[in-house]
Amino acid sequence: MKKVLFSLIFFLLCAIQLSASNELPRGIYYGMVTDSLAQNHYIEIINDSTIKLSSINLHMRFQFEENLKFKFEGRILKIHKSQSDIETLRHYGLQHFSKLNEIIIADKVLLNKEYQVIYIPIKYCEKSNYTTYIIDGKEYLQKNARSNSYGLVKKRHKINRKLKRKLKHIESDLDDYEIKVYKGYNAYLKFGIDKVSGVIELIKKTH
Structure with a gap:
């Protein structure tokens, strides 16, 4: 009896998921x-x-x-x-x-x-309105500026202090980094919906 009940519940769950997916x-x-x-x-x-x-x-x-x-x-x-x-x-x-x-x-x-x-x-x-910097495997989020219908910047956000320090720290070694930029479709495929506004990835080159 328990097996029959379990099978029935499993069938109903699958049916609900299939219906939701379509x-x-x-x-x-x-x-x-x-x-x-x-x-x-x-x-x-x-x-x-x-x-x-x-x-x-x-x-x-x-x-x-x-x-x-x-x-x-x-x-x-x-x-x-x-x-x-x-x-x-x-x-x-x-x-x-x-x-x-x-x-x-x-x-x-x-x-x-x-x-x-x-x-x-x-x-x-709004939730995804920031650029993600990935430097040496660590993520830093920078809120993007907002523009109005005139194309003028409506609100500019402060630079992420940790990101600023990190960029300053590696500034002299930038030639040793490979820089990859992802946005929109490509950012979604690699990182998911939260990062569609843009990802800048800095990967240290291996010699």
Whole structure:
């Protein structure tokens, strides 16, 4: 009897997990692009067949918004665009999205592997708004400055004192370090969602 009950509970847990893994996430996501010529943007999953794509709101610049249709298959959003949609996206500087056809649902984020775009839930943007320095295997966090819609710095944070001391300490030996920079999609793949804003890794060269 206990074995039967245990099997039933195990089956129900698996069914719940499978159902949750196939659930379509809703809400607004901030899209971080890897290509320096492309533009960051927002997408909002409105319902089971429609997403809204919008540009970042900047002063004296028209904020573009466009609704696009998609099909949800497994863990993939397959986006459908007409020729008119493609031309509109290109006109507003979102060429990469005009070619983008699939967005994959990953853990807490959405990904487009082909163009290396990561979409982060808005609630995580403030939480991950810092650059991580990894020097000799130790992490130092530096809060990023905030800009307003004019592109001007709204709030600048003090430099992490421990980071400042460490950089000063190795300043004369910088030629002995290999410097690697990760941001957005690549930072997520290597370090996770909390470090998507950027990681600067300094690794001492071995001779």
